[in-house]
Amino acid sequence: MQSNVPQIFDRARLRRNRARRAAALGDYDFLLRRAANDLAGRIALQNRRFDTALCLGASAGASGGVLRDALAAHGDARIATLIEADMAAPLVPQGGLVLDEEALPLKPHSLDLIVSLWGLHHVNDLPGALLQIRHALKPDGLFLAALPGGTTLAALRAAFLQSEAAILGGAQPHIHPFADLQDLAGLMQRAGFALPVADSDMVHVRYQNPYRLLDDLRGMGEANVLTARPRQFLRRDVLTAALAQFAQETQEDGKAVATFEICYLAGWAPHESQQQAHEEGQPFTRFDESALE
DSSP states (O other): OOTTSOOOBOHHHHHHHHHHTSTTGGGTOHHHHHHHHHHHHHHHTSSSOEEEEEEEOOOOBTTBOHHHHHHHHTTOOOEEEEEEEESSGGGSOTTOEEOBTTBOOOOTTOEEEEEEESOGGGOSOHHHHHHHHHHHEEEEEEEEEEEEOTTTTHHHHHHHHHHHHHHHSSOOOOSOOOOOHHHHHHHHHHTTOEEEEEEEEEEEEEESSTHHHHHHHHHTTOSOOBTTOOSSOOOHHHHHHHHHHHHHHHOBTTBEEEEEEEEEEEEEOOOTTSOOOSSTTOOEEOOOGGGGO
């Protein structure tokens, strides 16, 4: 990782947030479960067996890691050994590892499959993290990831910025920025992955009370960890105005609608047996048709 990378995210605070929410994560992990199920399905479609796989972002509960549960539900036995890891120790299942995506102590060319489940959006040096992951893969090893994309909570972010500016005369960041799908595809290619693919799934969650959305985000361990976050408590009038605007602008059948864009990335460690990319110098981006409905 480069030492001069801007520190957008407070990783220590993120670790504390995830650790504090670990015990009750199962009550708020609906997005994690959805993403893990999709990743497990993609693994099941591979016409090969993976001897050693690593999951970054185990998010383990009482029954084990989220991805392991999804793989079991698919009845898939394509992975011989799955190593589960998380940056927060309380979310690491027995026999797993505490690992930080920003500094992965992985032996080069040692893994057949690496899966990142909902963690790369908090990494300060995403190109560096992707490069570390690619180096840890054996030739022709597979990398899969799921993370929130650029349209995630866009309406909520705009509502906070506009309400705070109107009431206080200025605004501070309350909702994280997320990378666009096309940018993520480009970063995959920049990191040296062969045949990079990126697609997305739009998830719409309806809330009778928009305050429940904030509760869900806290329960997921997704509270604000921006280094530029406000250090004082958010004023109640700003919060009330922001949620009222969000509810008004997104409402369907009397409910506020929160949009989460789940981006899926896939790429292979280069190997001479692989087919050539569809166009030299261009990442291949495929959008899930369901996201366009």
